[in-house]
Amino acid sequence: MDAHYDTVIIGAGLSGLAAGVRLAYYDQRVCILERHTTIGGLNSFYRLDGRNYDVGLHAITNYSPKGAKKGPLAKILRQLRIGWDEWSLAPQVGSRIAFPGVSLDFNNDFDFFRSEIHREFPGQKDNFERLVGQIADYDNLDFTHADRSAREVVSAAISDPLLVEMLFCPLMFYGSAREGDMDFAQFCVMFRSIFMEGLGRPAAGVRLILKTLVRKFKELGGELRLRSGVSRLEIADDAISHLVLDDGSKLTARNVLSSAGWRETMRLCADGSHDDCHPGRLSFVESISVLDCQPRRLGYDRTAVFFNDSHIFHWQRPDDLVDPRCGVICSPNNFVYDAPPDEGMMRVTMLANFDRWQALDERDYRLAKLHWYDRMIASATRWTPDFRSHVVATDMFTPLTIRRFTGHENGAVYGAPQKRYDGTTHLKNLFVCGTDQGFVGIVGSTISGISIANRYLLKPTP
Amino acid sequence: MNQDDIREAILDIFSGIAPDDDLSDLKDDVPFREQLELDSMDFLDIVMELRKRYRIQIPEDDYLELRSMNSTVAYLEPLMKDVQKV
Numbered sequence: 001m002d003a004h005y006d007t008v009i010i011g012a013g014l015s016g017l018a019a020g021v022r023l024a025y026y027d028q029r030v031c032i033l034e035r036h037t038t039i040g041g042l043n044s045f046y047r048l049d050g051r052n053y054d055v056g057l058h059a060i061t062n063y064s065p066k067g068a069k070k071g072p073l074a075k076i077l078r079q080l081r082i083g084w085d086e087w088s089l090a091p092q093v094g095s096r097i098a099f100p101g102v103s104l105d106f107n108n109d110f111d112f113f114r115s116e117i118h119r120e121f122p123g124q125k126d127n128f129e130r131l132v133g134q135i136a137d138y139d140n141l142d143f144t145h146a147d148r149s150a151r152e153v154v155s156a157a158i159s160d161p162l163l164v165e166m167l168f169c170p171l172m173f174y175g176s177a178r179e180g181d182m183d184f185a186q187f188c189v190m191f192r193s194i195f196m197e198g199l200g201r202p203a204a205g206v207r208l209i210l211k212t213l214v215r216k217f218k219e220l221g222g223e224l225r226l227r228s229g230v231s232r233l234e235i236a237d238d239a240i241s242h243l244v245l246d247d248g249s250k251l252t253a254r255n256v257l258s259s260a261g262w263r264e265t266m267r268l269c270a271d272g273s274h275d276d277c278h279p280g281r282l283s284f285v286e287s288i289s290v291l292d293c294q295p296r297r298l299g300y301d302r303t304a305v306f307f308n309d310s311h312i313f314h315w316q317r318p319d320d321l322v323d324p325r326c327g328v329i330c331s332p333n334n335f336v337y338d339a340p341p342d343e344g345m346m347r348v349t350m351l352a353n354f355d356r357w358q359a360l361d362e363r364d365y366r367l368a369k370l371h372w373y374d375r376m377i378a379s380a381t382r383w384t385p386d387f388r389s390h391v392v393a394t395d396m397f398t399p400l401t402i403r404r405f406t407g408h409e410n411g412a413v414y415g416a417p418q419k420r421y422d423g424t425t426h427l428k429n430l431f432v433c434g435t436d437q438g439f440v441g442i443v444g445s446t447i448s449g450i451s452i453a454n455r456y457l458l459k460p461t462p
Numbered sequence: 463m464n465q466d467d468i469r470e471a472i473l474d475i476f477s478g479i480a481p482d483d484d485l486s487d488l489k490d491d492v493p494f495r496e497q498l499e500l501d502s503m504d505f506l507d508i509v510m511e512l513r514k515r516y517r518i519q520i521p522e523d524d525y526l527e528l529r530s531m532n533s534t535v536a537y538l539e540p541l542m543k544d545v546q547k548v
Contacts, residue, residue: 026510067482069499079503083481454506 004252005029007457008243010230011259013041015434017213018449019257021080023457024220035229042406043442045207053288053395054205058304058330061193062443063091063108063200071197072443079450086212089200090335092303097166098383099308104166108198121163131157138188146421150187165313170194170306172315173328175440177280177414179316203337235271239429255457259434261408262416280412281317283399285352287373290393291344295331298385304330307383322372323351324379346387348380354399354410369396414440423452431456463542468535475511479504490531516545
């Protein structure tokens with residue numbers, strides 16, 4: 001045995017890092033183990049040909065301006081002892097849900113979204129308000145009936161099926177692990193965080209948020225080990241006795257907090273515990289196009305456009321490598337920054353099939369990336385000005401990239417469809433946080449790490 | 463620590479929990495929750511900070527004593543009388 005910790009955290013994504021900051025702040029001896037060569041998990045970043053690229057989410061949801069005391073963002077900043085200025089979030093310019101012949105714009109002022117609903121769907125005004133009332137009344141931390149079908153609840157309130165589809169489109173793209181539907185709990189969280197609070201982004205990208213957390217964690221004495229995967233959790237008396245790493249070394253810990261995913265964590269348990277929960281199947285491809293000018297110069301001022309080219313929105317794994325019928329277009333340029341980024345960038349995200357990408361050999365994989373880049377941009381430019389003649393560099397990530405960064409089976413971007421809101425496991429000193437605990441996105445995963453750490457791991461040492 | 467020292471110590475904990483909040487108008491007889499938007503996570507932090515800084519253990523049943531500055535100081539006074547001011 002070469003080291004003993006109060007808590008070992010598996011995974012250096014936002015949830016693991018946030019939990020690590022909390023525990024290290026209260027003087028625990030904490031080690032975060034990350035199998036990948038870099039931090040961030042789904043929300044990571046890399047440098048290619050002298051340019052910075054972000055992987056993962058486009059924006060931070062739950063935007064609140066400096067000085068706001070309510071809401072999840074304020075809560076995170078307080079819990080992690082981070083001043084608002086450290087992230088200096090720029091609010092979005094404005095986003096759009098675009099279906100054939102009908103579009104709804106939204107920004108960080110919910111009354112504007114209300115006016116858009118009234119404009120396009122005047123007959124649904126009262127129904128929409130009733131739904132908003134139900135969402136406002138729903139208590140995020142009361143997880144009874146959390147997994148009831150959001151589609152049933154929303155369709156009962158809103159009688160125009162097109163509006164139902166349009167409301168689900170952005171919320172599913174930004175956080176549903178369930179095909180065709182969402183848990184109602186998840187729907188409420190996402191509705192509030194995207195429509196009622198809104199989007200923001202630090203000028204330096206998501207990397208700034210990750211770097212802030214790593215710096216805090218290390219300043220507090222936390223230990224971060226990259227390239228350190230866990231291969232096995234050894235068990236005795238219904239508890240983890242020690243962890244075995246990929247290189248064969250061993251660690252002991254009073255508690256283990258895993259952000260690896262539910263199935264991925266269960267599979268590490270040496271008691272042969274298995275579970276009947278299905279792995280997630282929803283994965284993404286994303287193309288990144290660097291432009292020779294700001295998108296606004298081409299007449300494109302939207303922060304994100306969630307589009308779907310028919311009146312039915314298909315939130316399911318495609319049979320083909322990519323489903324080009326629907327997607328999200330996001331320009332990180334279109335936030336209200338003090339100084340805009342030098343280069344223009346357009347990101348286009350679509351649903352993808354992990355197995356199909358996985359089956360390709362190296363040459364076909366490279367060709368498929370080129371082929372699908374063209375098809376994705378052709379589909380996306382139906383909803384934006386045609387920016388293709390301004391592209392100076394491109395990159396693309398696929399479900400295989402997501403698996404490499406997150407370790408999720410199937411490259412499941414939002415993890416398994418069945419969430420474990422309570423965070424406990426069959427072992428008394430093993431807890432889970434992150435995507436499969438239930439909250440997604442930058443703010444959601446950070447809250448997940450904080451709340452599980454607070455609830456189970458900040459108890460005094462006996 | 464006397465009552466004034468304890469009050470200072472609590473204010474210092476608040477300034478760490480909510481660095482962007484202005485604490486100069488805090489009223490001692492009004493519950494914190496009505497002035498500072500604190501939730502249960504923040505109350506846990508007050509308890510944890512007291513433990514971290516002064517080695518004071520507050521049982522969960524007593525958390526309600528921390529509702530306002532006056533009640534907090536009254537509750538902590540016997541527990542902190544031997545704590546040296548830093």
